[in-house]
Amino acid sequence: xxxxxxxxxxxxxxxxxxxxxxxxxxxxxxxxxxxxxxxxxxxxxxxxxxxxxxxxxxxxxxxxxxxxxxxxxxxxxxxxxxxxxxxxxxxxxxxxxxxxxxxxxxxxxxxxxxxxxxxxxxxxxxxxxxxxxxxxxxxxxxxxxxxxxxxxxxxxxxxxxxxxxxxxxxxxxxxxxxxxxxxxxxxxxxxxxxxxxxxxxxxxxxxxxxxxxxxxxxxxxxxxxxxxxxxxxxxxxxxxxxxxxxxxxxxxxxxxxxxxxxxxxxxxxxxxxxxxxxxxxxxxxxxxx
Ligand SMILES: [Fe+2]
Ligand SMILES: [Fe+2]
Numbered sequence: 239x240x241x242x243x244x245x246x247x248x249x250x251x252x253x254x255x256x257x258x259x260x261x262x263x264x265x266x267x268x269x270x271x272x273x274x275x276x277x278x279x280x281x282x283x284x285x286x287x288x289x290x291x292x293x294x295x296x297x298x299x300x301x302x303x304x305x306x307x308x309x310x311x312x313x314x315x316x317x318x319x320x321x322x323x324x325x326x327x328x329x330x331x332x333x334x335x336x337x338x339x340x341x342x343x344x345x346x347x348x349x350x351x352x353x354x355x356x357x358x359x360x361x362x363x364x365x366x367x368x369x370x371x372x373x374x375x376x377x378x379x380x381x382x383x384x385x386x387x388x389x390x391x392x393x394x395x396x397x398x399x400x401x402x403x404x405x406x407x408x409x410x411x412x413x414x415x416x417x418x419x420x421x422x423x424x425x426x427x428x429x430x431x432x433x434x435x436x437x438x439x440x441x442x443x444x445x446x447x448x449x450x451x452x453x454x455x456x457x458x459x460x461x462x463x464x465x466x467x468x469x470x471x472x473x474x475x476x477x478x479x480x481x482x483x484x485x486x487x488x489x490x491x492x493x494x495x496x497x498x499x500x501x502x503x504x505x506x507x508x509x510x511x512x513x514x515x516x517x518x519x520x521x522x523x524x525x526x527x
Contacts, residue, residue, distance in 0.1 A: 246449065247343065250442050254347045257435045261350035264431060268357040271428065278369055278419055281307050284314040285422075286415045289408055291479050294504030297495075309487040314422070315370030316480045317408060318362040321429075323376045324401045325359040331394045340391070347439055354432050361425055374480055389459065392447040396467055396525065399440035403516040404474050406433045445523050452524075464527045467520060475509045476500065 278284070281304055290310050292298045298306065329352060335341045336348040366373045384390065412418055413427035452460070479500050484492035499505060510517075520526040 246446060250343060250446060253438065253442055254344060257439055258347050258350055260435055261347075261354065261432075266428070268361050268428075272361060272424055273421055274364070274368060275421060278421065280311065282419065283307060283415075283417045284311040284419075285317065285408075286411050286418065289411060289508075291499050291505070291508075294507065295499060295502045297499070301489075305487070305489070309484070309489070312370070312483040312486045313478070313480075315366050315372070316374045316483045317478065318366050318425075319372075319374035320376065320477055321362040321405060322359055322366065322373055324405070325355050325362070328394075328398045328401070329355055329359075331398070335391065335394075344439070344443060351436060351439070354436070358429055358432065361428075365425060374482060376477055385459070385462075388447075388451050389455070389463065392444065392451055392463065393466060395440060395444050395447060396463075396520075397470055399437065399444050400467070400471055400513075400516055401474060402433050402437050402440060404512055406430060406437060407512045409433065441519060444525070448523060448525055461527065464525065467526055471513055471516070472509070475505075475512065479505075 284307070287293055287298075287306065287310065290306070290313050292301065292306065292309065301309070332348055332352055332355075336352070337345045341348070363373060385393070409426040409430040413423055413430050415423065418426075479496050481492045481496050484495050489495055517526070
């Protein structure tokens with residue numbers, strides 16, 4: 239068991255070195271990188287239509303093209319707002335662990351992670367404020383009972399990974415979608431580039447934390463972790479459906495519309511597509527049982 243842990247740690251160190259070198263090679267100045275036109279045309283797709291919440295529902299047929307464009311604008315502002323809030327939460331957690339006991343090995347990479355996430359938060363917030371005039375608020379997630387520090391750390395990094403994989407599903411599609419404005423594609427492309435390192439890192443770290451925890455955790459604790467992660471995925475996907483977005487897009491009865499969209503079969507399919515790779519990883523590693 240000990241030698242297996244050492245092998246795993248050697249592998250982890252090798253991956254961290256490679257990712258840190260990539261971070262240094264790919265380093266850019268976010269404040270100079272993007273073109274920020276004063277305004278973007280309202281009547282265009284702001285988000286790939288396949289990623290919008292009406293896709294595959296009757297509303298995609300009944301709303302006018304202009305209404306769908308306006309909705310895609312507000313949904314995109316909500317998506318970037320989600321990023322701003324998600325990044326703030328994950329930065330708090332990573333800053334709280336860097337150079338503390340148990341995190342000696344990943345601390346060097348944490349520096350890249352923290353620096354890059356601060357920059358991501360800046361360009362997402364800039365986009366929201368410049369083109370949407372606001373950052374959408376998010377309802378607070380339900381807080382459960384506080385488990386042991388080891389379980390807390392595992393859940394923190396599993397949440398970060400799930401959140402980054404959700405975002406990356408959107409980023410990687412929008413980065414290459416020629417229907418979208420170059421500024422929009424650029425933000426998605428750059429974020430996807432940085433996040434592929436964060437996701438590779440997160441998958442290794444979460445697996446290691448889980449292996450470590452398994453040596454001492456009870457079956458009940460492992461079941462609770464599994465249930466928690468399932469709830470977290472669902473909750474993350476829910477946040478794409480924001481009542482204020484439907485209201486800002488000028489649609490009637492935004493709360494009823496939100497509920498109907500969330501209950502539609504298209505949502506279940508979209509959620510499955512978004513988390514296909516994530517769910518596979520969580521099942522393979524035994525995090526989800
Ligand atoms: Fe990011
Ligand atoms: Fe990230």
